[in-house]
Amino acid sequence: MSSISPKTDETTSPQEARAHSSGLAFEEISHAYVAANGTTPVLRNVSFAVESGQVACVVGPSGCGKSTLLSLAAGLMEPTSGLTRWKGRSVKPGTNPDLGMAFQQPGLFPWLTIRKNVAIGLTTRGMARHEAAKQADEMLETVGLSGFGDAYPRQLSGGMAQRVGIARALALRPKLLLMDEPFASVDAFTRLKLQAEFKSLLKLDKPTVLFVTHDVSEAILLGDMIVVMSPRPASVQKIIPIAREDRDRAGPGYARKMTEALQCLGVETNLSGN
Amino acid sequence: MSRMQVLDRLVLPVIGAAIVLGIWQGTIAYYGLARIVLPTPLEVANTLWKLLGNSGFWHDIQISLKEFFLGCLIGCLLGIAVGVLVGVRQDARMVLGPVIEAMRFIVPFAWIPLTVLWFGTSLTGKVVLVAYAVVFIMIVTTARAIATVEPTLMRIGVMLGMRPWEIALKIHLRAAAPAIASGAKAAAAVGWIAVVAAEYIGASAGLGVMITNASMSLDTSTVIAGMIVIGIIGAVVSWLIGVIAGAWLNH
Ligand SMILES: Nc1ncnc2c1ncn2[C@@H]1O[C@H](COP(=O)(O)OP(=O)(O)OP(=O)(O)O)[C@@H](O)[C@H]1O
Ligand SMILES: [Mg+2]
Numbered sequence: 001m002s003s004i005s006p007k008t009d010e011t012t013s014p015q016e017a018r019a020h021s022s023g024l025a026f027e028e029i030s031h032a033y034v035a036a037n038g039t040t041p042v043l044r045n046v047s048f049a050v051e052s053g054q055v056a057c058v059v060g061p062s063g064c065g066k067s068t069l070l071s072l073a074a075g076l077m078e079p080t081s082g083l084t085r086w087k088g089r090s091v092k093p094g095t096n097p098d099l100g101m102a103f104q105q106p107g108l109f110p111w112l113t114i115r116k117n118v119a120i121g122l123t124t125r126g127m128a129r130h131e132a133a134k135q136a137d138e139m140l141e142t143v144g145l146s147g148f149g150d151a152y153p154r155q156l157s158g159g160m161a162q163r164v165g166i167a168r169a170l171a172l173r174p175k176l177l178l179m180d181e182p183f184a185s186v187d188a189f190t191r192l193k194l195q196a197e198f199k200s201l202l203k204l205d206k207p208t209v210l211f212v213t214h215d216v217s218e219a220i221l222l223g224d225m226i227v228v229m230s231p232r233p234a235s236v237q238k239i240i241p242i243a244r245e246d247r248d249r250a251g252p253g254y255a256r257k258m259t260e261a262l263q264c265l266g267v268e269t270n271l272s273g274n
Numbered sequence: 275m276s277r278m279q280v281l282d283r284l285v286l287p288v289i290g291a292a293i294v295l296g297i298w299q300g301t302i303a304y305y306g307l308a309r310i311v312l313p314t315p316l317e318v319a320n321t322l323w324k325l326l327g328n329s330g331f332w333h334d335i336q337i338s339l340k341e342f343f344l345g346c347l348i349g350c351l352l353g354i355a356v357g358v359l360v361g362v363r364q365d366a367r368m369v370l371g372p373v374i375e376a377m378r379f380i381v382p383f384a385w386i387p388l389t390v391l392w393f394g395t396s397l398t399g400k401v402v403l404v405a406y407a408v409v410f411i412m413i414v415t416t417a418r419a420i421a422t423v424e425p426t427l428m429r430i431g432v433m434l435g436m437r438p439w440e441i442a443l444k445i446h447l448r449a450a451a452p453a454i455a456s457g458a459k460a461a462a463a464v465g466w467i468a469v470v471a472a473e474y475i476g477a478s479a480g481l482g483v484m485i486t487n488a489s490m491s492l493d494t495s496t497v498i499a500g501m502i503v504i505g506i507i508g509a510v511v512s513w514l515i516g517v518i519a520g521a522w523l524n525h
Contacts, residue, residue, distance in 0.1 A: 074433060099433060107424070107426035107430045109430075109448075121434035121435065124436050168434075
């Protein structure tokens, strides 16, 4: 084998690799779930790229394939056709040391304490136990769950469990961060706090982020771009770039981007007030 | 616990035992049975009391328990290992699945003639038989428990950077542990039955031998006392496994 690492795609020419080497890229991804009772086409010809250090927010109707897209980016499964690249290399099923992911269903290990649920990724990646526990506690404090380190998942509410899932992903300090509707089941006030914490964490490590949300205002607040998906089988309907000034809720940019995204999603609205 | 519950837990089992003893005594009286056919509960209790002071009896128990524990240990470890392999890996499932399915219906007792032929009346033969009785129950429960582990947990293992063997041990096996523990409880019961059955047919010592010897000298009272001891030991072992598994699983 001539490959440098198992993740190297040997068909990648050096020029191609350099062209994509910075971040995450989907190249003509199509995916269908095959089951005994039929085939469900989910993604059709999805292509877009997220530059290194950028945040892409994915919005789209329920069931269109957003979670599927994240699974493909994470290397948890292979697309029916097409290629996903991370730092220019094709993503193969298996573990990616750069990856941190918060799933739509938090999926905590019921037999571990909250602290250990957050720390287990760190110890798996070779960190000493006490150091991992310390960092887990810090991250639990960030998501507003300090004091719950010794609790078990069954003792938490849905929104709390989801925040543990977020802490577990963030504790890894990943270069590639995938988040699937992470703030969906917390109250509006907690969500605002989490969004603010999340933004300041992003400034720290500058990961490449793919962030699925149902909330267009959240997408504008957090994203450098919004990827609007069409209904299933989904393709990219529009990519809306977001500039810093668009995040000012009182400014004209915010309303314009909001309207643009909502129209794309088929929601008739006029938020600019004219 | 309230006083009522304490009372219930003491009184109700005694009522159950009294019913059985009553039927026993009543049957003897009604049919006028000779003590060689069916001795009275009191006679059996007397025999049991005498057995407790007999060193040969304790030696027999020790032999039976040793065969049982060695066989269970080997059977459980092997069964869990194969069960994890079969549960996690599709290729292993395809290779081993049909063989396991077929062999688990050849009951342990069908193997007794062969084990006597191969191992004589030694300890090894009984250990092999118990391990055999236990291993298939453990393979099947382990594999089935692993098949029902929440798939998201495996994806999380991959995300966290776990290698396939780590996912098999730290997620599959751990998530399946409660089901495996109750499987072990059922397997132990079958294993204990296998010990006694094997001793009835080919052994030089053990509870089964004690009972067959007593039967040949028409000592019915000892036969029944031995049977009661078998039942008590089986129940205690099963209870112990439940307690140990519970303590370990619930931290
Ligand atoms: N494991 C699976 N097997 C078969 N079909 C699946 C599977 N996972 C998802 N699907 C189907 O694929 C489609 C897309 O699912 P996906 O979870 O990616 O949607 P989503 O955009 O994340 O939806 P939501 O916003 O509700 O979370 C759905 O129609 C779903 O029925
Ligand atoms: Mg989803």
